[in-house]
Amino acid sequence: MSNNSLSGMIPQCLTAIRNISVLNLARNNLTGTISNVEVSKDSSLEVLEIGRNRLGGQVPKSLAKCTELKVLNMGNNNITDSFPCLLKSISTLRVLVLRSNNFYGGIECLNTNGTWPGLQIIDLAHNNFRGEIQGILWRTWQKMMVTEDGFQLTIKGQELRRIYNSDRMSLATNRNGFKEVSLVFEYGISITVTNKGSEMNLVKILSIFTLIDFSCNNFSGPIPKEMGELKSLHALNLSRNAFTGEIPSSFGNMSALECLDLSQNKLSGHIPPQLGKLTFLSFLNLSNNQLVGRIPTSTQFSTFPKASFTGNKGLWGPPLTVDNKAGLSPPPTVNGRPPNSGHNHEVNWDLISVEIGFTLGFGVAIGSLVFCKRWSKWYYRAVYNILLKIFPQLEERIGIHRRHVHINQRWWRR
Structure with missing residues (x-):
């Protein structure tokens, strides 16, 4: 029932059906609160798609009964709630999309071993989440840590295969200037992956594509070095937060990474040269931070535009500045700025x-x-x-x- 003009509230009779596996109400005009939505105790629900509506309220407590839930998409609504910790006991969860709502607070409840070992996509962008992210969080998502070809995501024994049909795949730019790549699967399930400025060509099936998007929130503190253990992660977006400290050198271990966006934070220090080993990296954005030093020289870094590094007054080297042919080092920086920059002329x-x-x-x-x-x-x-x-x-x-x-x-x- 997705992509229609359905309006009104979600009928409770739909979610109360025990034998229903997929419920897709995305991209409609549904309104009202979802707090009173009831799911039966022995529910067989594996996919719940209610994104891109006008639903409000809080995450239904009854979702904790969905012990077989694999895909939950509540993005682009008006839901106001703290992080749904009630979902952490659902070990089968593979996709969680909460983007563009009014979620708030921390996500500390996820700092527990065994939470979502099969998680592949988590999208919390454009909310009001805050606080530091602990390293233990990343160690629980085992599916992102192994390098393998993956296995098919199945629902009641039926494979969710990618439909290789140009009519079923979309790549468009929305009104905010974001590139949207929609992966369309059987049963009409549509997972939209959004990365600002990134034109990622996603050609893999859902079972091996992995993404973390925490952008446009208020997360702070250092980026955990444990993230480097996510060796099968394809896209990481931590932009528009308040992360501090250095970029972990362990990021060089994420060999499958294709998109990395750390822009508009408060990151400092040098760019780890280990990032030059990410041969699949096709999109990089480190702009508007407090990074210093020379931009690493590697075949991969030479493909990125100047916009990937602007807004870091202490950075130098191609493509920001012309390389020094004589091999001489530039003058030392003063408080992260070159000594001859416009605001550093000192009077003797x-x-x-x-x-x-x-x-x-x-x-x-x-x-x-x-x-x-x-x-x-x-x-x-x-x-x-x-x-x-x-x-x-x-x-x-x-x-x-x-x-x-x-x-x-x-x-x-x-």
């Missing part, structure tokens, strides 16, 4: 103070001789006596022409 006050002192002293001396008659007389007498001591013969010569000399001998003896 020591030199200026010496010049000012000399000028004032010279002005006072000359001014005193010109404008003070007593001082000028004293100065001329002192100079005259010094010259006579040095050159005694001047007394005789000056005495012969005394009347032509401005200095009057009688005046000096007064």
Whole structure:
């Protein structure tokens, strides 16, 4: 029943059906609250798609009864709630999409061993989640840690195969400038993967595609180095948060990574050269952070545009700056900025103070001789006596022409 113009509330009779495996109500005009939606105790529900409606309220508590749930998509609604920790006991969960709602608070309840070992896609973007992300979280998602060809995601024994039909695959740009790649499967299930500026060509089946999107939230603290253990992760988006510290060098172990977006955070330090080993990486965005140093030189990094690194005033090297052919290092940075950047011209006050002192002293001396008659007389007498001591013969010569000399001998003896 997806992609229609259905309106009103979700009938409880739909979710109360015990033998239903797939319920897809996505892309309609459904309204009302979902808090009162009831799922039967022995529910066989494996796929629940209610994304892109106008549903509000909180996540139904009865979803905890769906012990066989594999796909849950509640994205693009008006749901206001904390993170649905009630889902953490559902070990079969493979896809969780909560993007573009009003979820808030932390996700600490996921820091438990054994939570969602088969998870492949988690999308929490465009919410109000906050707090630090602990390293134990990533170690529970075993499906993202192994490098394998994967196995088919099945529902009641039926494979969810990718439909390789151009009419069933869409790549479009929405009104916010985001690239949307829709993976369309049997039973009409549509999983939309969104990455700003990324034109990812997803050609793999759902069972081996993996994605983490925590963008546009308020997550803070360092990025856990344990993320480097997700060796089969294909897309990672942590942009538009408040992450601090350095980019973990362990990211170089994510050999399957195709898209990495860490832009608009508060990351510092150097770009790990280990990222140059990610041969499948086709999209990289590290812009608008506080990174410094030279951009790593590798075949992979040479393919990224300048926009991938802008907004980091301490970064240098291609493609941001022209490489130094002589092999000389650039001047050291000052507080993450080049010393010759527009806001770092320092005034040498020591030199200026010496010049000012000399000028004032010279002005006072000359001014005193010109404008003070007593001082000028004293100065001329002192100079005259010094010259006579040095050159005694001047007394005789000056005495012969005394009347032509401005200095009057009688005046000096007064």
